[in-house]
Amino acid sequence: MDEILNYLIVILMTAGVIFGGKAFWDWRKNRTPQLDLKELEAERAQYLQENFDKATADYNYLETALDNISDRELSAQLKRLQRTAKNLLTHLEKNPARIALAYKFIDYYQDRAVKIVKQYQELEETHLSTDKIEDLKARMRHTLAALDAAYQDQFEHILNDQIISVDAELTVMEQQLNAEGIDTKTIDVGAVDKYGNVRIDTDLLDQPIELEPQRKFFPQGMQKRRRGVVDAMPPDMPFPEEDRPQIVQTKLIQSALAIFLGSFGAHKFYQGKTLQGVIYFLLSWTLLPGLIGTLEGIRYLFMPVEDFYTQYIKKDKRRDKHSRRR
Numbered sequence: 001m002d003e004i005l006n007y008l009i010v011i012l013m014t015a016g017v018i019f020g021g022k023a024f025w026d027w028r029k030n031r032t033p034q035l036d037l038k039e040l041e042a043e044r045a046q047y048l049q050e051n052f053d054k055a056t057a058d059y060n061y062l063e064t065a066l067d068n069i070s071d072r073e074l075s076a077q078l079k080r081l082q083r084t085a086k087n088l089l090t091h092l093e094k095n096p097a098r099i100a101l102a103y104k105f106i107d108y109y110q111d112r113a114v115k116i117v118k119q120y121q122e123l124e125e126t127h128l129s130t131d132k133i134e135d136l137k138a139r140m141r142h143t144l145a146a147l148d149a150a151y152q153d154q155f156e157h158i159l160n161d162q163i164i165s166v167d168a169e170l171t172v173m174e175q176q177l178n179a180e181g182i183d184t185k186t187i188d189v190g191a192v193d194k195y196g197n198v199r200i201d202t203d204l205l206d207q208p209i210e211l212e213p214q215r216k217f218f219p220q221g222m223q224k225r226r227r228g229v230v231d232a233m234p235p236d237m238p239f240p241e242e243d244r245p246q247i248v249q250t251k252l253i254q255s256a257l258a259i260f261l262g263s264f265g266a267h268k269f270y271q272g273k274t275l276q277g278v279i280y281f282l283l284s285w286t287l288l289p290g291l292i293g294t295l296e297g298i299r300y301l302f303m304p305v306e307d308f309y310t311q312y313i314k315k316d317k318r319r320d321k322h323s324r325r326r
Contacts (some may be wrong), residue, residue, distance in 0.1 A: 065179035084151040105154040262293015
């Protein structure tokens, strides 16, 4: 009897650690960051915190709405917006005094993005496909695409004082170097002068020609995104590339639980499938749950990250949303 009781305590402790770790991870992911506003006045600190909370809430709403958007083009555009917004909010979290400069982003651009997504979802729920509805949806997609440039312009506006400071520092440094006889001017080889002659710098004639470095290959056609260049991420990409490390970590944890604790249903508890976990636990005295758990763990381990996300993470998110609505 004591052995059974100890056995049960170990299982409950293991499940508690797993559920507690997952709950902590979810809390940390969805929490609203608290700004360091100790050096600011109370009223100004409250104003900045309220604006930052609003911006964070709008960002979280759009992040949640991504899972419910079936239109691939709109989803890709919204992902681009979210990447820029995330970088901007991270900068504001580290520099809270600049939140006031982001008023247009907080009160207009991101607010309008939320409104457009809500209206788009309402149109989707009507299941109408008339010319007027389709034209309206197309205009919404184009507006979201234009908002990406607006997000970046607002980010640059927030960094304006930093840009001016760096530019002034570089100007002083260039003047100092020029005074010491060091040329800092950019050599424009190949430029055409006013007489129509192509400039050739004689100092560069003896230097070997540098070939363009080979472009790095990114999985599934992913390419590096530069500012002002359309993101080459394919519309069927199920998640942003920056989320890949977290998804791989979840895949490895779930695989390890299935292989080593699969006979007790630990991986099912971790997935939130409590009923299946209880069944595994009740049958743990047989060899069947352990064998099935090992096979499932191996399958998780060698499954492509995209398929794992679609089958086990995205479905769990939708299941949680349905349960909350009920």
